[in-house]
Amino acid sequence: MKPPFTITNTMLHKVVDISKIIGQLEYHVEKHLTLRKENRIKAIQSSLAIEKNTLTIEQMTDIIDGKRVLGHPREIKEVKNAYDAYEEILTLYPYKQSDFLKAHGLLTAGIVNEAGKYRHQDVGIYDEYGNIVHMGARPQFIQSLMNDLFDWGINDDTPEIIKSCVFHYEIETIHPFSDGNGRMGRLWQTVILANWNPIFAWIPIETIIYENQQAYYEALSRSDKEAQSNVFIEFMLDIILKTLIAYKKSDTINHKEIDVPVELTGVERAFYSILKKYLSTHSHINSVTASKLTGKSVPTVRRYLTKFVELDLLKANGHNKNRTYTLV
Numbered sequence: 001m002k003p004p005f006t007i008t009n010t011m012l013h014k015v016v017d018i019s020k021i022i023g024q025l026e027y028h029v030e031k032h033l034t035l036r037k038e039n040r041i042k043a044i045q046s047s048l049a050i051e052k053n054t055l056t057i058e059q060m061t062d063i064i065d066g067k068r069v070l071g072h073p074r075e076i077k078e079v080k081n082a083y084d085a086y087e088e089i090l091t092l093y094p095y096k097q098s099d100f101l102k103a104h105g106l107l108t109a110g111i112v113n114e115a116g117k118y119r120h121q122d123v124g125i126y127d128e129y130g131n132i133v134h135m136g137a138r139p140q141f142i143q144s145l146m147n148d149l150f151d152w153g154i155n156d157d158t159p160e161i162i163k164s165c166v167f168h169y170e171i172e173t174i175h176p177f178s179d180g181n182g183r184m185g186r187l188w189q190t191v192i193l194a195n196w197n198p199i200f201a202w203i204p205i206e207t208i209i210y211e212n213q214q215a216y217y218e219a220l221s222r223s224d225k226e227a228q229s230n231v232f233i234e235f236m237l238d239i240i241l242k243t244l245i246a247y248k249k250s251d252t253i254n255h256k257e258i259d260v261p262v263e264l265t266g267v268e269r270a271f272y273s274i275l276k277k278y279l280s281t282h283s284h285i286n287s288v289t290a291s292k293l294t295g296k297s298v299p300t301v302r303r304y305l306t307k308f309v310e311l312d313l314l315k316a317n318g319h320n321k322n323r324t325y326t327l328v
Contacts, residue, residue, distance in 0.1 A: 001148040002156065003166050004228040011230075014237035015161050021244040022197060036202040037064075037281055044082040046210035047186050053078055074111060081107050085187060089201045090292040094167075094192040095154035097146060103191070104177055104184055112179045118142045119178040134224060136175025145174050153192075164192035165236040169229040172220055189236070198293050208243045263311060271296070271304050272313065276327065284317065284324040 041064065045057045053075050055063075062069050063079045085106040092099040105116025114120070119142065125134040137145055149170050153163060171185040186206050193200035209216050219235035264272060274294055278285055285293075290301045305325055308314040314325045 002152055003149065003170050005166055005230050005233060006228065007158070007162065008230060008234070010234050011162055011237060014234070014241055015159055018161060018237065018241050018244060021241070021248060022199060025199060025244065025248055036277075039202050039204045040083070040086055043190075043204035043206040044079065044086060046204065046206040047183055048075075048078055048082060049210055050186075050206075050213055050216075051078075051182055055079060077110055081109055081111065082183070084109075086190075089187075089191055089194050090198065090289055092191050092195075094188065094195045095150050097150050100146075100150070100184075100188065103187060104180055107183055107187070108177075108180045112177075114178050118146070118176045121178065123175055123178060125175075133221070134173075134175070136181075137173075142174060142176045146176055149174070160192060160196035161237065161240070162233060164189040164196075165233040166229055167192055168236060169220070169223060169232045173224070173229075193240075195292070198295055201293075203243055203247055205240055205243045208239050208246070212239065268304060268307070272308060275308075275314070275325075279325075279327045284326045286324050290325075 038061075041057055041060050045053075045055070045060050048055070055069070055071055055075050059069050059071060060079045063076055064083050069076060085103050088103065088106065092103060101116045101118075108115040118139070119136075120139050122138065123136045124132050125136075149167065153167060156163070158166070168185045168189040171188060172181060175181045177184065186209065190200055190205060193205075215235065216239075219232045223229045223232040271294055275285060275290060278290075278293060287298050287301045287305060290296075290305065291298045294301065296304075305314065305316075309316050309325070312328055315328050317324050317326060
């Protein structure tokens, strides 16, 4: 069952503009991921701030680095959970419900009783005066609605950029969880986008949403009233475009390149640069993650990894499908 929306010329024009900028950024982002941790923390801080978490970027950085921070235990737990969930972005398949529930489990572990499970009670969103703003789907219909959404996602040929916006809206509308629906809507849009192009794993779209929070809620509300997600889709496409433009203008893409061996070809050097930067903040990498990170097929990735091992640039650990790679 197709979610209610219509592809408009405005949407198509924005998709074209987004695709153009991605093409301009891909080479730079692949070679300059040294600030990906900072960008990820910005995304997490913004998404949590929308849900009234008061911790600053500096405090969140300290939490993730294992330092002691004075703050409400729940807010600190939200940060740790969100970082764990966002670290899995490139390993999650966007149209697999078990992965969707896994992500919610990571986001809400130790915070809600139904972490990683659809709710079994009614839930509503209220304004500051106690008036109902939005009522989620009745619990007995949630599984069926989510089945329809994920079936549409995997089978429909709508452009992935638009599809990510539709999923974001439908998650907010269905409100499948007792808590964490807003965070999941924003996270899952990023999962869909990153599955389409890994550049989105490192671009903090949530930051621009936070800066336009009132417009974000208004777009959700207008779409609710119109019983279709067109307004919200156009709003989120504009947010994605603004995020990419801001990233393009920033100084982050002008950082010094890391050293790579001269024995490698140009393509191999770019590939190795991405891996080395990833491994600067991760203990290891496997071929599947490397494939999603670089956009290359798993067989191609394995050929590169084998060469890097032969040149003593990487060390292989384990065998076959369980093999991982670390820096020498």
